[in-house]
Amino acid sequence: MDTKSIVYIALFAALTAALGLMPPISFAGLALPPITAQSLGVMLAGAVAGPRRGGLALLLFVALVAAGLPLLAGGRGGIGVILGTSGGFILSWPICAAVIGILVAKAPNAGFVPMAVSIALGGLVLMYAVGIPWMAFVGKLGLMKSLTIMVAYIPGDLVKVVLATIVARGLRRAYPNL
Amino acid sequence: MLDLYSPGTSPLHRLSPGPKMLVLMIGATALFLNESLPITVGALCGVLLLYPVAQLTLKQAWQQIRPLLWIFALFFALQWWFSGIALAAYVVLRLAALILLASLVTLTTRSSDMIETMTWALGFLRPLGVNPAKVGLAISLALRFIPVLAQIAQEVREAQKARGLERSVLAVAMPVAIRTIKMADDISDAIESRGYRP
Amino acid sequence: MIEITNVSLAYGQRTVLRDISLTLSERRIAIVGANGSGKSSFARLLNGLLLPSEGTVKVDGLDTRSHGKDVRRKVGFVFQNPDNQIVFPVVEEDLAFGMKNLGFTKDTIAAKTTEILTRYDMLDLREHPAHLLSGGQKQLLAISGVLVMDPAYVVLDEPTTLLDLRNKRRITRAIDALDQTVIIASHDLDLLGDYDRVIVFDEGGIVADDVPGKAIPFYVNRMS
Numbered sequence: 001m002d003t004k005s006i007v008y009i010a011l012f013a014a015l016t017a018a019l020g021l022m023p024p025i026s027f028a029g030l031a032l033p034p035i036t037a038q039s040l041g042v043m044l045a046g047a048v049a050g051p052r053r054g055g056l057a058l059l060l061f062v063a064l065v066a067a068g069l070p071l072l073a074g075g076r077g078g079i080g081v082i083l084g085t086s087g088g089f090i091l092s093w094p095i096c097a098a099v100i101g102i103l104v105a106k107a108p109n110a111g112f113v114p115m116a117v118s119i120a121l122g123g124l125v126l127m128y129a130v131g132i133p134w135m136a137f138v139g140k141l142g143l144m145k146s147l148t149i150m151v152a153y154i155p156g157d158l159v160k161v162v163l164a165t166i167v168a169r170g171l172r173r174a175y176p177n178l
Numbered sequence: 179m180l181d182l183y184s185p186g187t188s189p190l191h192r193l194s195p196g197p198k199m200l201v202l203m204i205g206a207t208a209l210f211l212n213e214s215l216p217i218t219v220g221a222l223c224g225v226l227l228l229y230p231v232a233q234l235t236l237k238q239a240w241q242q243i244r245p246l247l248w249i250f251a252l253f254f255a256l257q258w259w260f261s262g263i264a265l266a267a268y269v270v271l272r273l274a275a276l277i278l279l280a281s282l283v284t285l286t287t288r289s290s291d292m293i294e295t296m297t298w299a300l301g302f303l304r305p306l307g308v309n310p311a312k313v314g315l316a317i318s319l320a321l322r323f324i325p326v327l328a329q330i331a332q333e334v335r336e337a338q339k340a341r342g343l344e345r346s347v348l349a350v351a352m353p354v355a356i357r358t359i360k361m362a363d364d365i366s367d368a369i370e371s372r373g374y375r376p
Numbered sequence: 377m378i379e380i381t382n383v384s385l386a387y388g389q390r391t392v393l394r395d396i397s398l399t400l401s402e403r404r405i406a407i408v409g410a411n412g413s414g415k416s417s418f419a420r421l422l423n424g425l426l427l428p429s430e431g432t433v434k435v436d437g438l439d440t441r442s443h444g445k446d447v448r449r450k451v452g453f454v455f456q457n458p459d460n461q462i463v464f465p466v467v468e469e470d471l472a473f474g475m476k477n478l479g480f481t482k483d484t485i486a487a488k489t490t491e492i493l494t495r496y497d498m499l500d501l502r503e504h505p506a507h508l509l510s511g512g513q514k515q516l517l518a519i520s521g522v523l524v525m526d527p528a529y530v531v532l533d534e535p536t537t538l539l540d541l542r543n544k545r546r547i548t549r550a551i552d553a554l555d556q557t558v559i560i561a562s563h564d565l566d567l568l569g570d571y572d573r574v575i576v577f578d579e580g581g582i583v584a585d586d587v588p589g590k591a592i593p594f595y596v597n598r599m600s
Contacts (some may be wrong), residue, residue, distance in 0.1 A: 003376050004366040006312055010319030011362050017320075018327035037347075044355065060316055067292035068182045068284040072325070076245055077182055078284030079199075080277035085208055085249050138210075138276075140269045144223045145260070149252070163347060167355050173358055294445065321465045325507035331458075364460035365530040367425050372463070373477035373525060 008049045012057035013064065016041025016093075017071040017140075032140045035071035035156035039090045043123040043164035046100025047115065048171050048178060055098030062090060079129055088134020108172065114166040123164065124157050181289045186233040190286040195295040198283045205279050217267045222275040227281065232286050242281040243274055250274070293317055310362070310374070330357050377401045378422060378451075378529070383431035385417055392417045395581045396431075400559060406588070407561040408595050409577030415561045419533045422559060423451035433539065435529070449478065451520035452556075454532040455513075458514035462506045467498070467517060470506055474525045476539035492520045496550065512543030519550060532560045536567065565592050 019037040041061075045054035061071065062082070070077040072090070082090055100122035107114055128150060136146040172178060185191075190198070209221060215301045229239050241249075252271050256268035297317070300310045343349040378400040385393040394416045409415040421433050424440035424447045433440045435447045455461040458506050464470035475485045493499045496516045501509065503531040509517060515535060522530060532551065536544040548567045551558060560568075568574060575593035576584035576598070584594045 001307075001376060003369050003374060004362070006316050006376070007319060007362050007366045007369070010316045010364075011323055011358060013316075013320040014323030014327050014366040015358060017324045018331060019211070021328055024360060032355060040351075048355075048359075060313075063296060064289075064317070064320065067296060068287060069321075070182050075244055078281055079202060080242060080280035083276050083280050084246060084273065085253070087191075103216075116366060139257075140265065141253065142260075143258060145256060154332065163351060166348060167351050170352055171355055171359060172358055178357070287535065302511075307453075318464050322463060322506065325505070326459050329507070361460050362456060364457065365463065368453075368455055368461040369421070369463055371423055371425055371448055372474040372521065373445070373448055375477070 005053050008053045009057045009060055010058075012045035012049050012054060012097075013061040015044065016058065016061045017069075020071060022073075031045065035153065035159070037080060038073050038124060039093070039127065039157065040160045040164055041091075042097050042127075043119050043160060044168060046097040046122055047104045047119055047164060047168035049101070050105060050178075051098045051101030054101040056096050058094040058097040062094060067089065075123075083137050083138070085138055086131070087138070089131035091134070092127050092130035096127050099126055100133040104168070112165060112169065115162055115169060119164050119168070120158075120161045124161060127157075180283050183288045184234060184285045185284065188233045188286065190228070190232040190282065192227075193286075194297075195283075195287050195292045198287060199295075202280060202283050206276055209272055209276050209279075212272075213268075215264055215271070218268055218271050218275060222271050222278070225275050225278045227237065228282055229278075229372070232282060234237065234285055238285065239278055242277055246273075246277065250296060259331070315374075319355075323361075330354055330361075377436060379432075379434045380421070381432050382466055383428040383433060383436075385414075385421065385422065385426065386429045388450070391446050391580055393421075396582060398585075400557075400580070403557055404571040404573070405557075405559045406568040406571045406574045407559065408563070408565065408574060408592070409561075413577040414580040415534065415577045417562045419453075419531050419559070421450050421566070422529070422531050423453050423468050425453065435555060441482070449525065450527055451529045451531055452525060452529065452534050454515075454519050454522055454525035456537055458511075458536040459507075459520040461518040461521070462514065465505055466547060467493075467504050467506055467509070468502045468600070470517060471521055478525060486578055487523045492524050496520060508541070511539050513549050516550060517540065519547075521554075523554075527556060529557045529559065532558070534561055534563060536562065537565050557593075565596070567598075568592065 019041045022037040029095070040046055042058055045057045049057060065071050065077045066079050066082055068078050074083055074149065100119055103118035104115060104124060132146045132150055133143060135141065136143050137148070209218070226236070226239060229236060250273065254270045257269050257272060284363045297310050297314050298311055300308050304310070331350065331354050334350050338346070338349045380396055380398045380400070383393060383396045384391065396418070407418060409413045421428055421440070422435070424444045427441055438446050438450070440447045461475050462470050471489045471492065473487050475488065480488070489500065489502070493502055498513060498516065501513065506514065506517065519535070532542060535551070536547050539547060544564065544567070549558065549591070552570070563566060568588050571588050574586060574588045575582055576591055576595045580596065583598065584591045588591050
């Protein structure tokens, strides 16, 4: 692996951490965990850095969180969070970034909609497909009920898909040989 | 600076990260396999008793749970509604025990020690093409970049504030992303010009 | 001595430098030019970060194309933005990075770290996080990280551009005190009065190459 790839992996791991510093948006009377910008890092890592670098970037991020660094939104970290209710979402991030990378690489210069669909498939559908069963398992809650909880997050995640698509397309224009 | 570690000299602090992780894995699996409420309560009390042993206060234990209070309340309410109060208590207490147990490892282990153990463990993946030295470089770089990126984001937010754009996420995200990629290219050059050979 | 022979540099269609031949043997050499004049690219050719599209760059007889590693050992490079040069989170870890790459022993690394930090009055910052240093301290750390590798030449790409006046002076004093041959790309013309030679770049070519007393007025005149 060349130096540039190592730098990109570190950079997108750090970007995901830095996005956790953005003030989170609370809603539903604080009944649910807040929406954070952090999964934007997952989407950008996949769409900008590619499947290998993006996937490894998020793997590095998750490892650093597990090692006890407070890199998740709200200054959380440690193995406890990963074993908790939202652990499945966090653990899915490396896979999501890699899948987004693979999908985007299939048509790197495609229009807005195809790229947004790629990002949504990896960064929303797949993330929920891993995160919700995990939530159902640790909370003994049943899939449908967990799914219902997550419906509240879909609008926020769709906004992030649009944002990630705009930024990824902008970056690919600014740096054609990323 | 950037660590959840709580300094101390207890036996748990002195234990190396590997065995602690192993015990955590076993403990977490046992908690999931166990279906009985009394045993779960016992486990939770047991974990809480370990906090003073590890020179940690109950306040610190509470701090681990507090951010999850809302989701606990939600789960409790849903379970109570659908399956009765016993199951609701079991689910929430099991989660609390699990998180407190994991936090016990996090609070008594320096992240640098944990990273060292992880990098060491990666040595076993060498036959698969994993190079621990490169992983080590990536970890250091990531830790170095986080404050730099936070500062870049701050600068861009201030610049956009002057233009009345600070509430536009895109007006902040785009320049941050562009500067980030530019930085990546410069850093690669800097690493190579300081004699690093991948 | 650095010999540049018939060097051109192009990115795709865009020519950045065209047919440049120079011999750099003075102790203090400055490269000036507007943004986009090619001076940063020229600086990057000197330690092999960039390879010429045509022609050769030789450092003490070593071609940057075939002896990249040896050339980088001889020619240290300081970047404009120290944040893009400091690789490790803690001061002493960052200083050790280049020395480890050169295979120095632990004792040597520790001794050289102490020596360089003492020289710049930063010994108490040894275990300090790099991101909490001031702008001037960061640039001194970046320079130190290069100096501990014992280069014969130090190339600096606008090292004072991002600094305030006080830190500009501090960095300038540090550069003036170096034993090494210094090649600096700079916008700060008032810092270059004592240099042996000033080379003016414009649109990828050399338009003046003289002592500061002549080259700097020429450049100022041309820009206005």
